Structure formats: structure tokens, C-alpha cells
Amino acid sequence: MKFFKFFISIFLFSTVLFAQFETAADLVKIKVISSQDKVHPNSLLKVAVKVNIKEIWHINSDNPNEDFLIGTKVITKDEKFPIAKLIFPPAKEMNFEFSEKPVSVFDGEIIVGLLINIDKELPLGNYKIPIQFQYQACNDQICMPPSSVNDTLKIAVVGSETTINQINEDDFKNLSLSVSAEIQKKKEDPIASTLESTGLFLSLFFVFLGGLALNLTPCVYPLIPITIGYFGGQSEGRTGKLFLLGILYLLGMAFTYSVIGVVTSLSGAVFGMLMQNIFVIIGIALLFVLLSLSQFGVYEFKLPDSLVAKVGGAKGGVSGAFFMGLTMGIVAAPCIGPFVLGLVTYVAAKGDPYYGFLMFFVLAIGLGLPYLFLALFSGKIKKLPRAGEWMEGVKHIFGFLLLAMAIYFLMPILPKSIQEFILPVFGILSAVFLLFVDKKGSNVKAFRFFKIIFSVIVVIISVYSLSPTKKESPAWKTFSKANYQQSILNNEMMIIDFYADWCIPCKELDALTFSDPRVIEESKRFSCYKVDMTQTLSDETEKLRNMFNIIGMPTVLIINSKGEEVERLTGFVSAEEFLKLIQKVN
Numbered sequence: 001m002k003f004f005k006f007f008i009s010i011f012l013f014s015t016v017l018f019a020q021f022e023t024a025a026d027l028v029k030i031k032v033i034s035s036q037d038k039v040h041p042n043s044l045l046k047v048a049v050k051v052n053i054k055e056i057w058h059i060n061s062d063n064p065n066e067d068f069l070i071g072t073k074v075i076t077k078d079e080k081f082p083i084a085k086l087i088f089p090p091a092k093e094m095n096f097e098f099s100e101k102p103v104s105v106f107d108g109e110i111i112v113g114l115l116i117n118i119d120k121e122l123p124l125g126n127y128k129i130p131i132q133f134q135y136q137a138c139n140d141q142i143c144m145p146p147s148s149v150n151d152t153l154k155i156a157v158v159g160s161e162t163t164i165n166q167i168n169e170d171d172f173k174n175l176s177l178s179v180s181a182e183i184q185k186k187k188e189d190p191i192a193s194t195l196e197s198t199g200l201f202l203s204l205f206f207v208f209l210g211g212l213a214l215n216l217t218p219c220v221y222p223l224i225p226i227t228i229g230y231f232g233g234q235s236e237g238r239t240g241k242l243f244l245l246g247i248l249y250l251l252g253m254a255f256t257y258s259v260i261g262v263v264t265s266l267s268g269a270v271f272g273m274l275m276q277n278i279f280v281i282i283g284i285a286l287l288f289v290l291l292s293l294s295q296f297g298v299y300e301f302k303l304p305d306s307l308v309a310k311v312g313g314a315k316g317g318v319s320g321a322f323f324m325g326l327t328m329g330i331v332a333a334p335c336i337g338p339f340v341l342g343l344v345t346y347v348a349a350k351g352d353p354y355y356g357f358l359m360f361f362v363l364a365i366g367l368g369l370p371y372l373f374l375a376l377f378s379g380k381i382k383k384l385p386r387a388g389e390w391m392e393g394v395k396h397i398f399g400f401l402l403l404a405m406a407i408y409f410l411m412p413i414l415p416k417s418i419q420e421f422i423l424p425v426f427g428i429l430s431a432v433f434l435l436f437v438d439k440k441g442s443n444v445k446a447f448r449f450f451k452i453i454f455s456v457i458v459v460i461i462s463v464y465s466l467s468p469t470k471k472e473s474p475a476w477k478t479f480s481k482a483n484y485q486q487s488i489l490n491n492e493m494m495i496i497d498f499y500a501d502w503c504i505p506c507k508e509l510d511a512l513t514f515s516d517p518r519v520i521e522e523s524k525r526f527s528c529y530k531v532d533m534t535q536t537l538s539d540e541t542e543k544l545r546n547m548f549n550i551i552g553m554p555t556v557l558i559i560n561s562k563g564e565e566v567e568r569l570t571g572f573v574s575a576e577e578f579l580k581l582i583q584k585v586n
Contacts, residue, residue, distance in 0.1 A: 027054045027137045027144065032151040035172050037165045038158045042120030042546060044084055047153060048171055049074060049112040049133060058107035059135040061091035063491060063561060065104050070136040070146050073489050074112055077130040077150075080122065082485050084547065085115040086563045096140075105138075111171070117547060121539075122157055129153040204362045207343065211366020245321040246372040250365065252325020257364035262353045281409055288406035291324065295399030297392070325368070393441030393451065400430040412501035412534055420465075427462035431455035473514050474523035476530045479544075484529070492527045493585055494559040496548075501534040503553040505572040516575035522582050560585050 028051060035046040053059055062071045076083055089110050093102035116129065134148045158164075343359060407426055411419050435455045441447045477483065479496065487494055497514075499506035513519060533541055533553055544550065548557065558567035558581060567581050 027057050028052070028059065028133065028135055028147075028149050030131075030133045030149050030151050032131045032153045033168050033171055034153060034155060035166060035168060036155075037167050038156045038162060039118050040160055040162075040164065041118055041122050041124075041157060043118050044115045045118055045155065046172065047114050047116055047131075048168070049114065049131060049151075050171070051106070051110045051112060051133065053107050053109070053137070057137050057139050058092075058094070058105040059137050061104040061106055062088045063091075063104055065101060069103065071491060072106065072136075073134040074114060075132050075134070075485075075489055076116065077132055078127075079482070080119065081116050081127075081129045082481055083114050083488065083563075084117040085113075086488060087113040088562065118157060119543065120546065121543075124157050124159055126154070126156050129155060204358070207359055207362050208366040210343070211363040212369065214363075214367050215370055242376050243372075246374075246376060248321040249325040250368040250372050252322040253368040253371075254325075254361050254364035256326050257360040257367075258357045262357050262360075281413055285406040285410045287323065288402050288409070292399040292402035292406070295395045295402065297395070393438065393447060396438055396440060397434065397451070397454065400434070404430070424462035424465040427458045427465075431458040431462070471511075471515055472517065472520055473510065474520055474526075474528040476528050479529040479531045483527075487527045488563040491561045491563075493525060493561050494529060494557070495523060495526045495582065496529045496531060496557040496559070498531045498533050498544075498548070498550050498553055498555040498557075500532070500553040506554040508572050509554055509556070513573060513575045513578050516579070518579050519575050519582075522579060526582065526585075558582060558585055 030052070031050045033048045033050060035048070039045045060069050060071050062073070064071050072088070074083070074086055089106070089112070091104040091106055094105050095102050112133075130150060130152050132148050132150050134146065136146045137144045343363065404423065404426060407423055411422070414422065432455075434451055441451070474495070476497075484494075484496075497506075497509070499509075514523075531544060533545070533550065548555075552570065554569070554571065556567075556569040556573075557565055558569075560566050566585055569578075569581075573581075
């Protein structure tokens with residue numbers, strides 16, 4: 001018996017000694033295979049890493065279940081070729097004495113799938129992409145030090161006129177059966193599928209109903225006081241006149257959306273890009289100022305008399321209503337929810353400008369129809385009894401609301417140091433002016449009471465906005481491709497928030513969802529990144545838009561520890577809903 005134990009000891013010692021002479025690099029061999037013979041800029045290259053692990057050995061998986069074990073990683077050692085997606089095959093669960101729970105490992109032959117991002121600015125030519133496979137090998141007795149093995153992928157980046165050929169199809173056929181669905185991770189768009197499965201008439205009716213529903217989204221909120229402010233100040237309040245103004249307002253909005261539909265169908269550009277252009281922002285703010293001046297009696301919108309006669313003698317305000325509609329279309333356009341983003345994607349894929357024009361025209365009719373009735377209702381204020389100076393007081397209030405909207409849309413281009421308090425200060429000054437300087441309508445008791453209450457509410461909200469309050473939020477990090485790639489290599493779960501300063505739902509997400517203590521606590525499991533998409537036309541933002549297929553803001557990506565996109569949110573979601581989504585991610 002003693003001899004037997006001695007023999008076993010000698011055998012184990014010999015195994016360990018032999019392992020020391022067999023280097024860890026000898027235990028794993030890799031071969032990198034491309035799915036294409038060439039690649040175009042601004043695309044994703046599908047690559048397979050065939051891994052052969054020596055018999056009786058295994059390596060830790062990418063998620064080995066124990067913190068002290070070193071997981072397997074794959075990286076490109078050239079920053080020009082970042083990995084956009086990395087998918088490992090299913091691992092085996094094995095029991096070892098050093099761990100109370102099964103350890104996740106790979107053995108034998110495996111294939112790792114990855115997508116390499118080919119930047120659109122990459123010069124044409126031949127490239128060598130070094131691929132490094134990092135691992136720790138073990139057998140039943142010992143574990144070797146962490147090691148790595150390398151291979152080089154040769155690829156030619158060619159122009160769009162060059163044909164791309166698919167190669168190594170047998171290898172990728174097997175890969176697609178196990179992981180390609182996760183690599184692509186494209187969820188079916190219910191908007192596109194609905195439009196595809198219905199005829200033109202039903203599709204237009206569906207889009208019209210979608211336009212009506214958009215009035216419940218946050219970006220449309222500013223349209224309500226602005227519409228009331230504009231039409232409430234129109235003269236006479238005659239139904240025919242108000243109906244004409246409302247129709248022109250609606251057509252102005254429809255024109256804006258129709259142009260967006262045509263541009264989208266031709267370019268597939270990000271929806272809401274209008275609002276990142278400094279000239280567009282200044283133009284909108286200037287128009288609000290001009291509209292507010294009309295409320296203060298400085299002038300009145302009026303078409304030339306000859307044209308007025310041709311349209312039935314309508315007085316001033318006709319041209320203003322149309323241009324007001326144009327502006328409101330731009331105001332509402334950037335971030336009115338997943339429905340429009342789905343429609344944008346569908347129209348862009350169609351590539352038919354006539355179809356894009358029709359779809360977005362009908363969408364705008366649905367969106368703007370309630371404002372036609374709002375115009376009629378708002379203008380009826382002129383028919384209230386005992387009309388007099390108090391009507392001028394009402395117009396002054398609307399004028400200040402329009403000026404406030406001008407300031408709001410200017411805020412993204414103002415210095416950061418004044419952005420937080422310029423609107424509250426304006427609110428306080430406006431309330432003081434209405435209370436102590438503007439005497440219009442103060443002789444009417446009911447209106448004076450309303451103006452006092454309104455002004456006090458404005459002062460309270462403004463003072464509260466100025467008060468120093470520390471708003472809690474997740475531990476947001478500044479996004480960069482290097483940080484993103486490192487998070488993938490570290491198997492970190494991620495929350496990536498694409499936002500813009502002009503996006504109202506983005507602000508609601510920050511104020512109501514991301515500030516929730518439960519969301520903040522749960523987000524500690526994630527690496528949280530903020531991506532500023534305000535300057536949509538900048539080169540860097542354009543690269544990120546293409547890399548992550550961002551169509552509009554807000555877009556929030558939730559990524560699991562394998563680097564897979566498990567949720568894509570477009571639009572506002574409540575704290576409860578967001579919490580449920582991130583709790584199930586691992």
C-alpha cells in the first residue's frame with residue numbers, strides 16, 4: 001500500500017514537472033477566418049476565431065463563475081479596428097475541489113464569433129489586423145499562468161464599386177447556427193411589419209392614428225401653450241377666420257414633416273438633426289421673438305392686400321399661422337417617440353421620396369388635427385363678455401410664454417454657466433412685470449385675480465428651480481470607443497444613454513427615471529455611459545450614430561456581460577419599467 005501511494009505521488013509530481021516544461025502557449029492554437037475576401041468602409045466584418053485546446057486541458061470561459069479565475073478574452077491589437085460584438089459559444093460546467101460551484105470552461109474545439117467595425121473614414125488599402133486570444137489553461141491538477149496566442153487577419157478595404165465575395169461559408173454556416181442570431185441581435189420592427197402587411201390605404205390610416213397618438217408624447221407639450229398663445233390673440237374670433245388660420249397652421253406643420261419624410265427616404269439621416277444646427281436654433285428662437293412681439297402689439301402679421309383679397313378678405317395673421325405651423329413641426333420633430341423612429345427606419349429602407357412625403361404628410365395631419373380644434377377654441381376667448389383692455393393683458397401673458405420658449409430653444413448654444421438659471425430668472429422678471437408694471441386688464445377683478453395667481457405660481461417654480469438641490473443620478477462616465485471596448489473586454493454590463501440638449505424626453509429620463517434611488521442602486525452593477533448627440537452633424541457623432549445605428553434621441557442601450565445588446569429604448573420610460581429591464585440583465 002505504501003508503495004502504491006509512493007507511485008501515485010511520483011506520478012503526480014512528474015505530471016506537474018512535465019507541465020512546467022510545456023508552456024501555456026503550447027496548449028491553445030487559434031486560426032482567424034474572415035467571412036469576406038474584401039470589405040467596404042462603414043461596415044461590419046464578420047470574423048470567426050477557431051480555437052483548438054489540447055487534450056486533457058481546458059480554459060476558463062469568458063464568464064468562469066468565480067472572481068479569482070481569469071476569463072477568456074479576444075481583442076484586436078489595432079485601435080482602428082474595434083470589436084463591435086463578441087460572442088462566445090456555450091460553455092461547459094465542471095466541478096473542481098477548489099470551487100463550491102461548477103466552473104464554466106471551454107475544451108476541445110470552439111469557435112468565437114466577432115464583428116469588427118470598419119470605420120467609414122478608413123483609407124482604402126490592405127490591412128493586417130492582429131487578433132489576440134487571452135486565456136488561462138488548467139487540467140485536473142494544476143492551472144497554468146495566464147497566457148495569450150496571436151493570429152493576423154489580412155483584409156483589403158475597397159471602394160463601394162468593388163464587389164464583395166463571401167468566403168469560408170462552411171465555417172460560418174456552423175457559426176450561424178449557434179450564435180449569429182445573438183451577433184446580429186435585430187429585433188423585428190412592429191411598425192415596419194405592420195406597414196408591409198397592409199395596403200396603402202390601411203397604412204395611411206395607421207400612420208394617421210399614430211400621428212394622433214403622438215400628442216401624448218413629451219415633445220409635443222410646448223405646442224399647447226404656444227398654440228393657445230398665438231390663436232388666443234387673433235382678432236374677432238370669428239369661426240371662419242379661425243378655421244382658416246388653423247388649416248394654415250396644420251399645413252405648415254405638414255409641410256415640415258413632408259420635407260423630413262423626403263430627406264429621410266433619400267438619406268436615412270437621424271430624425272431631429274434639424275435641431276442641432278445652430279442656424280436653425282437661432283431661426284426658431286427669432287421666430288418666437290417675432291411672434292411674441294405681435295402679442296405685445298408691436299405689429300400684426302399681414303399678407304399683401306392684393307393676396308388678402310384673393311383668399312376671401314382674411315385679415316392679418318394668415319401668413320403668421322402658416323409660418324407658426326412650420327416652426328411647430330420643427331419643434332416637435334426631434335424626439336416624438338418610437339413610432340416616428342420606426343416610420344423613419346421604414347421610409348429610409350424604402351428609399352422612395354414620394355412614399356416618404358405621403359407617409360409623413362399624413363402623420364403630420366394626425367399630429368396637427370387636435371391643434372385645429374385648439375385654434376378654434378383658443379380664439380373664442382375674444383367672444384367672452386365685456387371684452388376690453390383685459391384682452392391685451394391676456395396677449396401679454398402669451399407673449400411672455402413665447403419669449404420663454406425662445407430662451408428654452410436657445411439654451412443648448414448658450415454658455416453652460418448660465419443655462420441653469422436664465423429661464424428661472426426670466427420667469428421671475430416676467431412675473432414681476434405682470435404684477436407691478438403691466439396694468440392692462442387690472443380693472444377687471446376676475447382677470448386681476450388670475451394674473452396674480454399665475455404670477456405667483458411662476459415665481460414659486462422659478463425660485464424652486466434656482467434653489468441649490470443635489471440631484472442624484474447613476475455614476476455616468478464619459479463615453480469613448482476605448483472605454484466601451486475595455487468594458488466589453490472586462491465583461492461589464494453597460495447602460496449607454498444617447499441624449500441631446502434639445503430633446504425633452506431626454507430631460508425627463510434624467511429628472512424622473514435616472515434619478516430614482518432604486519434605479520441608481522441597481523445601476524451600480526453596470527458601467528453607465530452618457531453620449532452627447534446634440535451636435536448631430538459632427539464627424540464624431542456621425543461615427544457613433546453609424547456604429548450603434550442611432551436614429552433619434554433619446555436612445556438607451558442596455559448591454560449584458562457578453563457585450564450583447566439586450567434592450568434598446570427609444571423614448572421615455574418610467575423608473576419602474578426601466579428598473580424591471582435592468583434587473584434581469586446579467
